[in-house]
Amino acid sequence: MRRLLNGIYEGAAWLAGLFMIGILVFVLWSIIIRQMGTNFPGLDAYAGYSMAAAGFLALASTFRKNEHIRVTLVLAALKPRARHYLNLFTLVVAIVLSGALAWFSIKLVMDSYSYHDLSTGEDATPLWIPQLGMAMGCVLFCIAIVDEFISSIKKGHSRTEEEPVSMQT
Structure with missing residues (x-):
C-alpha cells in the first residue's frame, strides 16, 4: 500500500510539473502570436487553468516530502509527548479542512458538468x-494527510518529529 500511495503522490507531482510546462508553453505561444498580430482565443485562460492544476496536484507530494511551510516555534518548545499530541491534533484539523475542500471541489466539478458551465472567454471551455x-489535487492532499495521521499513530511519531514517543502513560 505504501508503494502504491507514494507512486500516486509522485505521479501527481509529475503531472503538476507537466502543467507547469504547459503554463510556459501557453504564455510563450500567446506572446509569439501577439507579436505576429493575431490572436488565439483562450491561451490566457489555459495558462491559468494549468497554474491551478499544477498548484493543487503538487500538494500531496509536497506534504509527504515534508516541504510545506510549518511554524514550529510552539512545537519546538514542547516535550516530545506533548509535541506528538499537538501534531496529531493539527493533522485531525487538516483532515477536516482538506476533506471539506476535496468534497466541495468534487461537487463543483459535478455541478459544472451537470449545468454545462462554460468559461466566459472566447474559447468556451467546459469548466469541469x-x-x-x-x-x-484536493482529494490526493486529503488522502496524504490521512495517510500521515495513520502513520503517526502507528509509529508513535510523525515524519516531522525527531524521536518516537512512548504511548504508555
Missing part, C-alpha cells in the same frame, strides 16, 4: 475539465 485538476 480544468476543475478536475483542482478536485484531484
Whole structure:
C-alpha cells in the first residue's frame, strides 16, 4: 500500500510539473502570436487553468516530502509527548479542512458538468475539465494527510518529529 500511495503522490507531482510546462508553453505561444498580430482565443485562460492544476496536484507530494511551510516555534518548545499530541491534533484539523475542500471541489466539478458551465472567454471551455485538476489535487492532499495521521499513530511519531514517543502513560 505504501508503494502504491507514494507512486500516486509522485505521479501527481509529475503531472503538476507537466502543467507547469504547459503554463510556459501557453504564455510563450500567446506572446509569439501577439507579436505576429493575431490572436488565439483562450491561451490566457489555459495558462491559468494549468497554474491551478499544477498548484493543487503538487500538494500531496509536497506534504509527504515534508516541504510545506510549518511554524514550529510552539512545537519546538514542547516535550516530545506533548509535541506528538499537538501534531496529531493539527493533522485531525487538516483532515477536516482538506476533506471539506476535496468534497466541495468534487461537487463543483459535478455541478459544472451537470449545468454545462462554460468559461466566459472566447474559447468556451467546459469548466469541469480544468476543475478536475483542482478536485484531484484536493482529494490526493486529503488522502496524504490521512495517510500521515495513520502513520503517526502507528509509529508513535510523525515524519516531522525527531524521536518516537512512548504511548504508555
